[in-house]
Amino acid sequence: MPLQFPPAPAPALRSVLAALGSPSALNEAHTPALRALQGPVTAELPLPVHVLDRVVAGGRPPRTRLTAWRFLIRGGDRFVAAADTRLTPDGWAFSHFFEGPYVAATERALRQAESLGTGYQPRLLSVPELYMLTLWLHGAVGASPAAGLPAAADLLVPLAPAPPGIAAFRPHPVSELLPVMTHRLTPTALAGEAA
Template identity: 85%
Template sequence: MPLHVPPAPAPALRSVLSALGSPAAVNDAHTPALRAHQGPMTVELPLPVHVLDRLHTSHLAAGGRPPRTRLTGWRFLIRGGDRFIAAADTRLTPEGWVFSHFFEGPYVAATERALRQAESLGSNFQPRLLSVPELYMLTLWLHGAVGADASAGLPAAADLLVPLAPAPPGIAAYRPHPVSELLPVLTHRLTPPLPPELAAPAA
């Protein structure tokens, strides 16, 4: 089924289109593929970027509230010819949405692959990106509430998280995980081990 890609704020899209049309902005970017591309380029697939805050202090594994998330920007994939060659990030300032930077690298291709895979799952989702800074991890967040405000909301237990490559060791990239299963695993990874004197009762 098609994904329900949320509309990006108009000023965010305008800022990216303006930067893409600026030779100075393109030439200053650390994106050889973007600078070298000959021909038209289009800006597609706007995705809100959320960050998972304070995962290590979450009590989700014990049935408590999920970690907090916050919107940090909107990301747009840039198509050149028959493939995506780069991406553009925007950020919110007191004056509104502004262009942040262009980039390329593994997450561009990984995002495209995960989105194609999500379209074949047979369910309706609103695609988002969810970053886990504490694990240097980025996931495609497939939110079940397709009509929800894309700038807000917490991951629901039945939502899916698809780790993008490169994923942390021991976590398979591109494998969809229900939030209820993956977040406790991530929380456990960030939980400091108990001191030896507390880990086991004294003999």
């Protein structure tokens, strides 16, 4: 069973398509590869972006919150950039274009996940305190993309660049990787590193 991409909110997709069609939005973008493209571009592979909050020792589950929808931008036969949207009081709106290592890393991790042969809902999970972004393969393929916590059997695939000591592109069950992240983020671990 392939990856089951959740449908992005229609306003999020419309705002990205409008930005792609706006010469001023493209000219203001800090994405030379996107600005240099000739020909049509498409917004593909919508991914809800969650932020991992409140990682604490003691077995309490962390919290996640949906902060964005990300679309990979295809020009010709390759992805050259990504576009993020954000939730505003008026709904989902275009935020910014970007390029860099996470675009290629996301594409690679998605291709790798397709080969697993298991059905997952792909999401992105950001851990800002570790400067870490993972592909979150959520086992509940029909779940609302805005809700849910990482389940023990879900997989997290750290994207490159990954923090030291965490292998990029290696699928980790949440039950295996979450304790590593918890250890790195707890105040005792931070105090021990400072000593």
